[in-house]
Amino acid sequence: MNIIEIKGISKTYDKDTMPVQALNGIDLVFQDGEFASIVGPSGSGKTTLLNIIGGLDDPTEGNVLIDGINITSLSGHSKTAFRLKNIGFVFQSFNLIPVLTVRENIEFIMQLQGASKQGRLSRTDELIEAVGLVDKKNCRPNKLSGGQQQRVAVARALASKPKFILADEPTANLDSKSAENLLDIMEKLNKEENITFIFSTHDARVMKKARRIITIEDGKVIDDVIKDKIMPES
Amino acid sequence: MKFYFILAWRNIWRNKRRTLITTASVFFGVLLSAFMSSMQEGSYDQYIRAIVNSYSGHIQIHRKGYWNDKIINNSFLNDGNIDSLLHRFPEVTIYSPRFETFCLASSEDVTKGVMILGIEPLAEDKITNISVKLYQGEYLKKGDNGVILGSRLAQFMKIGPGDTLVLIGQGYHGSGAAGKYPVRGIIKHPSPELDRTLVCMELQHCQELFSAPDLLTSMVIMVNDNEKTLPIKMALTESLGDDLEVIDWMQMNQLLLKQIDSDRAQGVITKGILYMIIAFGILGTVIMMVAERTKEFGVILAVGMKKRKLITIIILETIFMGMTGVITGVAASIPLLYYFLYNPIPFTGQAAEMMLQMGFEPAMYFSMAPSVFYEQALTIFIFTLVIGIYPIFNIRKLQIMKALRS
Numbered sequence: 001m002n003i004i005e006i007k008g009i010s011k012t013y014d015k016d017t018m019p020v021q022a023l024n025g026i027d028l029v030f031q032d033g034e035f036a037s038i039v040g041p042s043g044s045g046k047t048t049l050l051n052i053i054g055g056l057d058d059p060t061e062g063n064v065l066i067d068g069i070n071i072t073s074l075s076g077h078s079k080t081a082f083r084l085k086n087i088g089f090v091f092q093s094f095n096l097i098p099v100l101t102v103r104e105n106i107e108f109i110m111q112l113q114g115a116s117k118q119g120r121l122s123r124t125d126e127l128i129e130a131v132g133l134v135d136k137k138n139c140r141p142n143k144l145s146g147g148q149q150q151r152v153a154v155a156r157a158l159a160s161k162p163k164f165i166l167a168d169e170p171t172a173n174l175d176s177k178s179a180e181n182l183l184d185i186m187e188k189l190n191k192e193e194n195i196t197f198i199f200s201t202h203d204a205r206v207m208k209k210a211r212r213i214i215t216i217e218d219g220k221v222i223d224d225v226i227k228d229k230i231m232p233e234s
Numbered sequence: 235m236k237f238y239f240i241l242a243w244r245n246i247w248r249n250k251r252r253t254l255i256t257t258a259s260v261f262f263g264v265l266l267s268a269f270m271s272s273m274q275e276g277s278y279d280q281y282i283r284a285i286v287n288s289y290s291g292h293i294q295i296h297r298k299g300y301w302n303d304k305i306i307n308n309s310f311l312n313d314g315n316i317d318s319l320l321h322r323f324p325e326v327t328i329y330s331p332r333f334e335t336f337c338l339a340s341s342e343d344v345t346k347g348v349m350i351l352g353i354e355p356l357a358e359d360k361i362t363n364i365s366v367k368l369y370q371g372e373y374l375k376k377g378d379n380g381v382i383l384g385s386r387l388a389q390f391m392k393i394g395p396g397d398t399l400v401l402i403g404q405g406y407h408g409s410g411a412a413g414k415y416p417v418r419g420i421i422k423h424p425s426p427e428l429d430r431t432l433v434c435m436e437l438q439h440c441q442e443l444f445s446a447p448d449l450l451t452s453m454v455i456m457v458n459d460n461e462k463t464l465p466i467k468m469a470l471t472e473s474l475g476d477d478l479e480v481i482d483w484m485q486m487n488q489l490l491l492k493q494i495d496s497d498r499a500q501g502v503i504t505k506g507i508l509y510m511i512i513a514f515g516i517l518g519t520v521i522m523m524v525a526e527r528t529k530e531f532g533v534i535l536a537v538g539m540k541k542r543k544l545i546t547i548i549i550l551e552t553i554f555m556g557m558t559g560v561i562t563g564v565a566a567s568i569p570l571l572y573y574f575l576y577n578p579i580p581f582t583g584q585a586a587e588m589m590l591q592m593g594f595e596p597a598m599y600f601s602m603a604p605s606v607f608y609e610q611a612l613t614i615f616i617f618t619l620v621i622g623i624y625p626i627f628n629i630r631k632l633q634i635m636k637a638l639r640s
Contacts, residue, residue, distance in 0.1 A: 081540075
């Protein structure tokens with residue numbers, strides 16, 4: 001089942017002064033339960049593409065359809081509400097709220113959704129266990145290692161039960177062991193709970209785990225490979 | 235909402251030192267401002283008390299037109315109706331009839347225009363504590379046909395207790411008025427004007443002198459609480475009809491009120507400057523708080539928080555910071571002002587002399603009126619709301635992508 005359809009996306013920065021073409025006519029389709037990685041050299045447009053899929057940035061041309069809804073045409077408020085309900089984000093530098101504990105950081109998203117207290121508590125416990133941080137649940141982020149913080153970020157992204165998770169260079173600030181550990185957790189969640197993960201990365205460890213690798217260069221998709229088979233042109 | 239309160243409270247303590255400095259500036263501002271307000275209000279209370287207790291009382295009843303044209307032809311008959319009316323008000327603690335006019339006073343060598351005040355000695359003493367001001371001789375007794383004089387008048391007339399004072403003037407409806415009266419005592423009246431002109435005598439003798447039996451120029455009334463002055467005045471006005479006028483101490487002492495208003499305005503300007511300095515301190519902290527958290531705001535908005543909610547949190551942070559200073563400032567000022575309320579700061583030397591000459595006690599009095607405290611809290615609260623405009627604008631124009639890249 002198609003969960004994300006990207007149709008003719010282009011993005012030009014500083015259109016009126018010094019135009020920079022970040023994306024140039026990208027067409028892609030992601031299906032439910034994918035574990036995909038968008039790769040490419042720095043400045044190739046990976047993060048821009050991820051931001052447009054996540055509704056954080058608007059394309060200059062083209063549309064992004066999520067479950068058939070064209071998010072590029074949504075107003076600012078509607079987009080915020082859409083993100084809260086449908087998309088989970090994991091950022092390169094964790095970006096947890098420093099004054100909240102692990103529990104509270106995870107619960108925070110559900111607070112925004114207006115979930116019941118009971119629902120929040122049980123979902124938070126479930127996610128803390130899933131990312132293996134039961135003994136750290138009452139710690140603040142500054143008491144956690146980078147890997148642990150990123151695991152909290154993954155749990156936070158999952159808290160709202162999103163349709164998919166966008167992870168921008170999630171392992172970039174982690175050592176090998178922490179990165180492996182994080183990827184194992186995400187892979188497990190993908191396989192067991194059928195959660196769609198889309199990464200932007202140039203980390204070989206992520207590419208190794210990913211089951212689909214989309215290569216972008218100069219704002220264009222130059223390769224789209226599903227392990228053991230090559231995807232037809234989208 | 236509780237979650238946002240917790241988040242806002244913890245956020246302000248992210249940078250403990252900065253928050254402590256900001257709240258300390260509010261704390262000292264509130265303390266200083268409460269001290270200043272208390273001192274001002276205490277002084278005004280003292281002035282008002284002095285004026286009310288030295289002459290005017292809280293309320294006076296006259297014949298209509300007397301206050302603007304103080305002649306004895308504008309006197310009214312004391313037929314007992316007013317007494318029975320005043321007894322109906324439990325708030326009225328004491329009242330005293332007066333017959334007040336002017337005439338010439340002569341001693342052996344000197345003649346001078348004086349103010350004659352016919353009083354009921356006991357009732358008048360309860361209102362104006364006149365017997366306490368006595369420094370030579372003795373106070374008037376009921377039925378006494380003597381007089382007591384202001385000290386400066388006695389000095390001018392070169393007379394003292396035991397001497398005789400001759401009074402000559404015009405009585406009711408143009409009749410002649412003349413009499414000889416023994417001086418019983420000399421008072422030091424706090425009002426220099428009254429000290430130079432006042433001659434007090436027993437009411438009945440005064441009425442006889444001026445051929446005005448049972449007539450009064452005023453009925454002076456004291457109430458148990460200054461706040462009750464206006465309601466009692468209104469009730470009396472309603473009951474007494476059109477022939478009599480009821481005037482409160484504010485109407486009788488408009489100059490003093492104007493001086494108080496002008497002094498209050500100066501205080502407002504001083505406190506305004508103080509609060510502006512504090513407000514800029516808070517604003518500086520808020521600008522820093524917003525600037526250093528731009529990326530965090532971007533993340534929070536990216537994951538789905540509405541800008542409205544983020545703005546609420548930042549405004550709560552601003553209010554918490556301001557109100558922490560206010561609460562601690564008010565808490566510290568209560569015992570301090572409580573101490574000074576019962577231990578006024580005494581004036582000495584020339585300052586004391588000056589206060590005495592103006593008719594006031596030579597001490598700096600303080601007030602614990604609720605306004606001394608809540609005005610500070612309200613001012614800081616309003617300032618923090620105004621400062622909250624900055625993060626509102628900042629967050630409203632915040633672009634998520636720019637914030638995430640910052």
